Each structure stands twice: as C-alpha cells, then as structure tokens.
Amino acid sequence: MVRYAVLKGFYELEKTIGCGGFAKVKLAMHTLTGEKVAIKIMEKAHLGDDLPRVELETKALKNLSHQHICKLFQLIETDTHYFIVLEYCSGGELFDHIVERNRLGEGESRSFFRQIVSAVAYLHNIGYAHRDLKPENVLLDKEHVVKLIDFGLCAKPKGGMDSHLSTSCGSPTYAAPELVVGKRYLGSEVDIWSMGVLLYALLCGCLPFDDNNIDTLYRKIISGRYDEPEWLSVGSKRLIKSMLQVDPKKRITVDKLVCHPWVTLGYDGPVNKDSVYDLHVRDEECLNVMSQYYGMSSSELWLRLSSWKYDYDTATYLLLMTRKKRGLPVRLVTSSHHPF
Ligand SMILES: O=C(Nc1ccc2c(c1)CCNCC2)c1ccc(-c2cn[nH]c2)cc1OCc1ccccc1
Numbered sequence: 001m002v003r004y005a006v007l008k009g010f011y012e013l014e015k016t017i018g019c020g021g022f023a024k025v026k027l028a029m030h031t032l033t034g035e036k037v038a039i040k041i042m043e044k045a046h047l048g049d050d051l052p053r054v055e056l057e058t059k060a061l062k063n064l065s066h067q068h069i070c071k072l073f074q075l076i077e078t079d080t081h082y083f084i085v086l087e088y089c090s091g092g093e094l095f096d097h098i099v100e101r102n103r104l105g106e107g108e109s110r111s112f113f114r115q116i117v118s119a120v121a122y123l124h125n126i127g128y129a130h131r132d133l134k135p136e137n138v139l140l141d142k143e144h145v146v147k148l149i150d151f152g153l154c155a156k157p158k159g160g161m162d163s164h165l166s167t168s169c170g171s172p173t174y175a176a177p178e179l180v181v182g183k184r185y186l187g188s189e190v191d192i193w194s195m196g197v198l199l200y201a202l203l204c205g206c207l208p209f210d211d212n213n214i215d216t217l218y219r220k221i222i223s224g225r226y227d228e229p230e231w232l233s234v235g236s237k238r239l240i241k242s243m244l245q246v247d248p249k250k251r252i253t254v255d256k257l258v259c260h261p262w263v264t265l266g267y268d269g270p271v272n273k274d275s276v277y278d279l280h281v282r283d284e285e286c287l288n289v290m291s292q293y294y295g296m297s298s299s300e301l302w303l304r305l306s307s308w309k310y311d312y313d314t315a316t317y318l319l320l321m322t323r324k325k326r327g328l329p330v331r332l333v334t335s336s337h338h339p340f
Pocket residue numbers: 017018019025027037038040070086087088089090091092093139149150151
C-alpha cells in the first residue's frame with residue numbers, strides 16, 4: 001500500500017533523517033510552495049503511554065511562535081498515525097556541532113546560548129516550561145540559527161509559573177537535583193538548571209554530571225559538584241555556577257539571565273525575549289497569492305485561515321510567510337513546475 005497515503009499530493013516525502021524514541025522524522029517538500037519541511041511521524045500503536053505527550057506537544061506548539069522555536073505548520077491525524085509538519089532545520093543538532101568541534105569558544109557559545117535564553121525567556125513569559133532542555137533538542141537551521149524542539153514534556157501549569165509540578169520527566173543527565181530526588185519543583189527552575197548543563201556542554205565539550213551508573217549520576221547531580229576545566233574564564237565559571245545551584249531558590253532566573261554581564265558581553269544589550277513575529281498575523285501579500293490560487297476573495301480565505309486549524313491551508317500560508325521572511329518570492333507552484 002502507498003505509505004502514508006494521507007500525504008499524497010500535499011507533500012513529496014524524501015528520506016528519513018532521524019528515528020527518535022517513538023517518532024521518525026522524514027524530510028519532505030510541501031507541494032504548493034515547494035518549501036522543505038520535516039515531518040515527525042508517530043504510530044499510535046507504538047505510542048502507548050507516550051500518547052499524552054503528543055497532545056501536549058501539539059497543543060503547546062500551536063501557541064508558540066518565536067524565531068528560536070521550531071515552527072509547527074500542520075497537524076494530521078489518521079486512525080493509525082500522527083503527522084506533525086515542522087520547520088526544516090538542516091543544520092541538525094547543536095550536539096553534533098559541539099562534538100565535531102570538540103568544544104566551542106566563548107564567543108560562539110555565547111551566540112548559541114543567547115538564542116536559547118531568548119527562546120526559554122519567551123516560553124517562561126507566556127507560562128510554559130520546556131522541562132526537557134538538552135543539546136539534542138536544540139537544532140540549527142541552515143544559517144545555524146537555533147531552533148528549540150520537542151515540547152513533548154513542556155508544561156503550562158494551571159496555576160501559572162509559580163505553581164509546582166511533580167511529574168518526573170526529562171533525561172536524568174540534564175535533570176535538576178529537585179527533579180532527581182522527586183521533590184515538587186517549578187518548571188522554570190528546572191529549565192535554568194538544564195540551560196546550565198547546556199552552557200557547560202558548549203564551553204567544555206562534555207557534561208558536568210555524567211556516569212554510566214544511574215545512581216552514581218544522581219549522587220553527582222545532587223552534590224552539585226562538577227569539574228571546571230582550566231580554559232573556562234572567570235565569567236563563564238560564575239555564570240555556570242549561578243545556574244547549577246542545587247537549591248532552586250538560589251538559582252538565577254531567566255529575567256536575570258537576559259541581562260547577565262557574560263550573556264551581554266560584546267552585544268549591544270540584553271537578550272531579546274520577545275518573538276519577532278506575532279502568532280496570527282494577517283499578511284495581505286500571502287493572502288492575495290493564496291486567494292487567487294483558490295479562486296476566492298482574501299477576506300473569505302482569511303475567514304478560513306483565522307480559525308488556525310493547522311490544516312494544509314495553514315501550512316501553505318505559514319510557509320509563504322517563511323518565504324517572505326527569507327526574502328524569497330511569495331508564490332505558489334502550479335503542478336507544471338514539479339517535474340514528477
Ligand atoms: O529538519 C530537521 N532535521 C534535519 C533536516 C535536514 C538535515 C538534517 C536534519 C541533518 C542531517 N543531514 C541532512 C540535513 C528536523 C526538524 C524538526 C525536528 C523535530 C521537531 N520536533 N521534533 C523533532 C527534527 C528534525 O531533525 C531531527 C534530526 C534528524 C537527524 C539529525 C539531526 C536532527
């Protein structure tokens with residue numbers, strides 16, 4: 001049978017680029033715009049108790065629109081599968097970038113770290129915590145711009161960012177001490193700890209707490225003690241120390257991070273924590289191009305688009321917007337352009 005018949009005519013599937021725990025990521029081309037996308041494919045039968053994570057991720061992604069967060073374009077659900085159509089991040093994982101360079105210099109680390117802080121500050125300000133920040137969840141696009149992924153564990157606590165969570169989740173290596181001992185914790189505080197581990201990985205090329213034995217690993221995390229390689233500057237050591245505080249109440253907050261002297265060194269100001277694009281903007285040029293193609297008026301088409309169903313029309317509109325942001329012509333591809 002044709003694999004993934006539901007995509008036929010809408011996306012040209014290309015190779016599989018990643019097989020995560022319960023998901024497979026395939027490259028594809030969005031037929032109408034010719035834009036490359038990544039499609040995260042999950043078989044419902046294999047998801048088991050991970051099913052709620054998919055709902056959580058898709059619900060979160062619909063409300064997120066930020067230059068350093070991987071954009072959601074379309075959601076497709078069949079009886080057997082979920083398909084999440086996402087922004088194409090051809091730079092791969094930040095993790096691989098660090099490994100192939102052994103470690104990054106302070107300048108390059110600062111550039112990546114500022115983008116991660118921008119994304120996390122945005123998340124915290126709209127009441128979300130990621131809770132699974134790790135190098136594998138930091139992707140790069142082709143210009144090496146940071147794109148945060150995998151909001152399968154993110155939380156938007158009912159009582160806002162001051163209400164405690166208790167679900168133990170995320171990967172132990174990056175998990176904060178309070179998470180590891182099973183205490184109730186604040187999502188924002190565990191994100192700061194994980195960002196401390198991320199910054200350490202950028203600057204040192206290894207992890208502050210690591211061990212094959214999980215109990216030894218937990219003991220190291222709870223102790224809060226880690227090596228400081230001799231190449232670390234005093235500023236770097238101070239910043240890492242302020243994030244890897246065992247007591248979450250002593251840990252630096254993201255609002256302090258955005259204007260921290262190490263983070264702003266060489267830049268003309270604090271990290272911009274706002275999104276450069278608002279979530280549901282009406283763009284006349286994109287609307288016109290689509291309405292001509294669909295043979296309807298812009299206002300009629302906007303009526304359909306502004307319910308944000310994250311269907312193929314949403315994907316087409318959002319992909320035209322990304323083309324526009326990249327200075328590419330805002331146009332749709334009639335079938336004759338595609339060779340097959
Ligand atoms: O576009 C994504 N990945 C991606 C696209 C193109 C290329 C590469 C990678 C690197 C491998 N060489 C080919 C170029 C891509 C986009 C979104 C998501 C995603 C968003 N929520 N969850 C997953 C995952 C993605 O990937 C996973 C991956 C696969 C292989 C390695 C590195 C990363």
